[in-house]
Amino acid sequence: MKVNSGNDFQAQQMGGSAVGTSAHWIALTANTATPSPTDVVLAGEILTPGGGLIRASAAYAHTTGVATYTLTNTFTANSSDALPVTIAKIGVFNQLAGPGGTLVFETLLTPSSATLSAAGDQLTITETVTM
């Protein structure tokens, strides 16, 4: 879901004065609440200092002529993370440092949440954005 602040960000980028950074940082949370258009933060965002599940930059991909693009990152839990944790939702932001920045997209994991139980466990997230 593109939240309201995401609409404002997109309008500025496409029609107004574009800011220097795109929205390509993915954040994770165990919070299961359904995304709301009025959300401005990712509730329960994982912010563990030194952890492997904190907000991270994603790879951007686009296929010529197609009306979608994707953002992909593989998160790897480490010994700093509080485990086990079940990731239920992601947020896409326009900056690295959490919990700040503009929340642009907020999405529940499909088809289901993913549990990371030990250091070294990995989770690949691909967010598909339809334009």
Next chain:
Amino acid sequence: MYVELGNNDAVERSTDADGNVTINSVEGADETRTTHVVFPDDWSIGQAFVAVSDPRGVWGAHASEGSSPAWVASDSEALASLLADHYKCPVGAPAAPAPATGA
């Protein structure tokens, strides 16, 4: 670091508010499109390889299930070689056909 993948099986994937995923082949998908991937500056080749090749990664989101790229190209020879070996496809985009002379 970037990768380009020749894509003969491009799809558009969308998710509705209930989490239901719809996958549609792109019109004219029998023509080769290019999937462009740009990686963060601090990523390793290993991270880039996983991001593309993981079943939940880039290629799986841009092409129909079970398909492989027609070719792969990259500014990293090592990454191109890894992906080409993984997908059993050639390195390098095919040369553009010569223009018709109209004779």
